[in-house]
Amino acid sequence: MNFHLLALLFAAVGVSGLDKTTSMDKPFQSSTFKHLKHSACVGLYHRNGRSGCGTTDREIQSGPLYYYNGAENPPAETNYVAVLEEYKFSASIVSTLMGLSGSYLQGILVLNGTVTDTSGDSTSANMNGVVSPGPVYPLGSGTPSENIGYGNTEYPWNGNGDGLNQYDLYGVPIVYVNDEEPSQFIRQASQSQEQESEMGSKIMSNFNYYMGPDGITSKECLTWKDSHNDKWNPKCLPLGGSSVWAFAGSPPPQQVFKSASYESAQGDDAAAADADGNGRKLKNNANIQYNVYESQKPAIIVGTSIDSTSMFHDLAPGTNEGATNTLTMLMAAYLIGQSLNDEALDALSNRIVFGFFEGEAYGYIGSRSFLNDVLNFSCDSDYLVNSVSKDANSELACLYPMRPNMKFKDIGEIAGVLAVDQVGINMEEGLLYVHNDGGGDFGSFLANVLKSSGTSYHTVAASEAQNNNNNGGDYPYPPTALTALQSISGGAYSGAVLTGYDYVFPKRPPYQSHLNWGNGGEISLKSIASAATLMARTALAAAYDDGSFDYETSAAYASNTIAELSPDNEIMKQLYGCLVHNGHCRMFNKHANQDAKNERSRTNFEIGTGASLGTPPNYYVGIYSPEYGQPFVRVGSQVYGAYNGVNYGEKESDAVGMQPRMLQQALRNILNDFLGRGQTDGNGRSCSSESDCTSIDYCLTDSDSATCSAKGVCVCKRAYFHTALDTSISAAVNTDPGFFSLDYDDEQSPIWTEPFWSSTVGVKMYRDTPSGPGYIVLGVGVLAVLMALSFTRKVKSGLQKEKVY
Numbered sequence: 047m048n049f050h051l052l053a054l055l056f057a058a059v060g061v062s063g064l065d066k067t068t069s070m071d072k073p074f075q076s077s078t079f080k081h082l083k084h085s086a087c088v089g090l091y092h093r094n095g096r097s098g099c100g101t102t103d104r105e106i107q108s109g110p111l112y113y114y115n116g117a118e119n120p121p122a123e124t125n126y127v128a129v130l131e132e133y134k135f136s137a138s139i140v141s142t143l144m145g146l147s148g149s150y151l152q153g154i155l156v157l158n159g160t161v162t163d164t165s166g167d168s169t170s171a172n173m174n175g176v177v178s179p180g181p182v183y184p185l186g187s188g189t190p191s192e193n194i195g196y197g198n199t200e201y202p203w204n205g206n207g208d209g210l211n212q213y214d215l216y217g218v219p220i221v222y223v224n225d226e227e228p229s230q231f232i233r234q235a236s237q238s239q240e241q242e243s244e245m246g247s248k249i250m251s252n253f254n255y256y257m258g259p260d261g262i263t264s265k266e267c268l269t270w271k272d273s274h275n276d277k278w279n280p281k282c283l284p285l286g287g288s289s290v291w292a293f294a295g296s297p298p299p300q301q302v303f304k305s306a307s308y309e310s311a312q313g314d315d316a317a318a319a320d321a322d323g324n325g326r327k328l329k330n331n332a333n334i335q336y337n338v339y340e341s342q343k344p345a346i347i348v349g350t351s352i353d354s355t356s357m358f359h360d361l362a363p364g365t366n367e368g369a370t371n372t373l374t375m376l377m378a379a380y381l382i383g384q385s386l387n388d389e390a391l392d393a394l395s396n397r398i399v400f401g402f403f404e405g406e407a408y409g410y411i412g413s414r415s416f417l418n419d420v421l422n423f424s425c426d427s428d429y430l431v432n433s434v435s436k437d438a439n440s441e442l443a444c445l446y447p448m449r450p451n452m453k454f455k456d457i458g459e460i461a462g463v464l465a466v467d468q469v470g471i472n473m474e475e476g477l478l479y480v481h482n483d484g485g486g487d488f489g490s491f492l493a494n495v496l497k498s499s500g501t502s503y504h505t506v507a508a509s510e511a512q513n514n515n516n517n518g519g520d521y522p523y524p525p526t527a528l529t530a531l532q533s534i535s536g537g538a539y540s541g542a543v544l545t546g547y548d549y550v551f552p553k554r555p556p557y558q559s560h561l562n563w564g565n566g567g568e569i570s571l572k573s574i575a576s577a578a579t580l581m582a583r584t585a586l587a588a589a590y591d592d593g594s595f596d597y598e599t600s601a602a603y604a605s606n607t608i609a610e611l612s613p614d615n616e617i618m619k620q621l622y623g624c625l626v627h628n629g630h631c632r633m634f635n636k637h638a639n640q641d642a643k644n645e646r647s648r649t650n651f652e653i654g655t656g657a658s659l660g661t662p663p664n665y666y667v668g669i670y671s672p673e674y675g676q677p678f679v680r681v682g683s684q685v686y687g688a689y690n691g692v693n694y695g696e697k698e699s700d701a702v703g704m705q706p707r708m709l710q711q712a713l714r715n716i717l718n719d720f721l722g723r724g725q726t727d728g729n730g731r732s733c734s735s736e737s738d739c740t741s742i743d744y745c746l747t748d749s750d751s752a753t754c755s756a757k758g759v760c761v762c763k764r765a766y767f768h769t770a771l772d773t774s775i776s777a778a779v780n781t782d783p784g785f786f787s788l789d790y791d792d793e794q795s796p797i798w799t800e801p802f803w804s805s806t807v808g809v810k811m812y813r814d815t816p817s818g819p820g821y822i823v824l825g826v827g828v829l830a831v832l833m834a835l836s837f838t839r840k841v842k843s844g845l846q847k848e849k850v851y
């Protein structure tokens with residue numbers, strides 16, 4: 047794929063054709079129906095199989111609507127499409143339908159029942175009964191991630207979960223009807239089906255939702271070869287994207303660099319061309335060097351997940367998950383940037399590193415990629431290059447395995463992890479909780495700081511989660527980046543987790559549910575402000591500690607240095623609006639736009655503002671591809687996912703680039719703004735892009751550099767992207783992005799992938815009449831405008847217009 051094609055691809059995002067349809071029935075004539083929204087349950091593959099929905103093959107599955115209230119037996123002799131209220135949608139009902147009537151079940155329509163409830167129960171009571179589709183042991187036992195857990199993987203954190211999102215619902219297409227009005231119509235139509243059929247017609251629904259065959263795995267679909275010509279033609283893409291991480295204070299001295307021989311080699315191709323032991327030509331025959339400075343300070347990783355999921359991947363509001371996690375961490379970074387300048391931060395004993403990790407719901411994708419790279423990644427010197435080949439001062443990148451920058455290697459030693467999770471809801475008014483097993487000096491230090499700290503609104507209690515088999519055994523940690531680090535290192539590191547829940551996730555809103563939203567006023571800004579204050583202070587206390595683990599002194603220093611964040615803080619409210627209500631809000635747009643502009647001026651790639659979270663925001667991780675954060679390298683006129691040839695740098699335009707999503711671009715630019723004010727005292731040099739920010743004297747150290755914030759001020763560069771991709775796979779070498787190689791010697795990560803879909807998937811509704819041949823289409827529109835690609839769906843998870851299998 048050449049780069050122009052790639053650029054076109056970016057431009058085409060969001061363009062989708064809609065079927066022109068004729069409506070024959072009044073209820074379907076309103077424009078609401080023509081543009082009726084739906085969200086599909088999507089099939090996914092993993093290391094050992096598949097989960098999620100889909101029809102059995104390209105044949106359409108259809109049947110008359112049948113309203114199922116969970117009480118009587120479903121039809122056992124004729125095909126039907128079950129209509130379920132969303133508060134009845136659960137693993138047990140779906141299993142009942144599949145079990146009792148087997149192959150007669152042709153599909154399921156789940157109705158939006160937020161307001162309308164025909165059973166007469168009060169809505170909120172119904173919603174209280176809604177189960178979480180997430181597993182009862184999230185990322186633990188019984189899930190494809192169980193082998194990358196650590197310690198107690200059988201603790202029921204999600205007590206309200208039935209694990210429906212792990213089921214293989216092959217043969218059962220399921221869609222959610224987003225809007226209330228069409229839901230009401232379908233409800234009534236399905237409840238009066240008997241009467242309708244006596245009158246000689248039925249409302250039918252058909253599903254065209256083929257999402258690949260059963261019985262194959264991610265490995266098979268990633269390595270798929272067409273049988274007729276043996277050509278590699280993958281049928282799926284991995285889940286993933288990019289994480290964002292940032293230093294507080296000046297970056298450490300550069301740890302990885304090319305030695306002087308690089309300079310001389312660069313000028314003279316012929317002389318530099320050499321052969322290594324494998325007969326491979328070495329053009330950039332530099333010596334890679336990893337320096338470990340004696341004075342290198344350990345890094346405290348302050349981390350959280352920025353994603354969520356649900357049964358319907360374009361409807362994953364993650365309000366008390368990715369959204370509030372992100373907000374809490376951003377405000378913690380804001381507090382540190384406001385309270386300490388670089389000089390003060392640089393004088394501390396340890397370094398603070400923030401990590402906003404993508405794809406955590408699918409096997410700690412972001413935190414494992416990042417932490418594993420910090421600890422274990424090394425780049426072969428042949429492939430260590432300047433990310434912009436003509437600019438010898440540009441950041442180093444690794445072409446194979448592909449890493450768009452090597453800055454993460456400067457982090458050096460890790461002290462441990464301070465994680466935050468689901469603090470938008472307090473299990474008990476005025477209380478936040480800390481999880482720590484009492485082992486590990488660093489982890490217990492963090493826990494002690496938290497327990498001895500507090501805000502005007504909250505105190506911190508130790509979680510009462512106990513190992514539930516009474517024979518001793520491991521302390522249960524909720525799934526966060528701390529678990530990822532412990533898993534990678536075999537428990538060599540410790541840490542603590544701050545949460546809003548005690549021993550079990552809140553029941554409402556349900557975890558990993560399409561109903562994990564905050565419009566009921568459940569989310570407490572007070573709690574988020576308290577958590578942000580506590581995270582900032584605890585991180586600072588840990589950075590201050592000189593190894594004596596004297597938590598009282600450190601905690602006192604931190605609370606004297608960082609003032610408490612007010613729940614009325616305007617920046618927090620603005621960010622809340624972006625993260626919870628409008629994912630392409632002005633603030634995100636502005637910062638993401640600036641970030642893209644900086645990249646354009648740096649690399650010359652046509653990087654734009656990436657796909658937004660949408661409105662309402664959707665936190666499903668989506669696929670890893672060049673439109674959504676997969677880095678790529680341009681070599682001459684070719685674009686590759688990874689490259690081990692010898693021609694990089696021959697053309698001036700050769701460079702490594704990436705097009706992240708809008709959230710990540712906004713996060714990076716906002717973090718640079720919050721943490722990169724250095725010594726400006728509010729009057730930095732003004733700029734319109736990064737190229738205006740060379741030789742900024744207020745970015746203190748040699749390893750520092752500056753970039754342009756959306757406020758139009760040069761700020762010191764503090765934030766970076768990091769590839770969030772399952773650690774068992776990597777971009778294949780010397781091929782287009784979109785091809786992946788498998789590493790079989792890994793620790794059994796789940797390798798979640800999403801199959802390509804046909805462009806014709808959708809759902810139709812029509813009236814089946816005895817008169818005419820075939821069907822008279824009532825409103826293809828109804829569920830149909832879906833036509834595969836609703837805008838958000840395409841943007842977020844990148845439906846591919848391609849034939850499947």
Ligand SMILES: *[C@@H]1O[C@H](CO)[C@@H](O)[C@H](O)[C@H]1NC(C)=O
Binds near residue numbers: 159225226227361
């Ligand atoms: C259900 O419908 C209501 C009213 O139209 C809407 O506010 C709500 O967002 C819908 N629920 C979901 C999960 O989309």
Ligand SMILES: CC(=O)N[C@H]1CO[C@H](CO)[C@@H](O)[C@@H]1O
Binds near residue numbers: 536
């Ligand atoms: C695969 C691998 O090399 N893993 C290592 C990464 O680094 C940690 C911490 O040093 C080791 O414990 C792992 O074995």
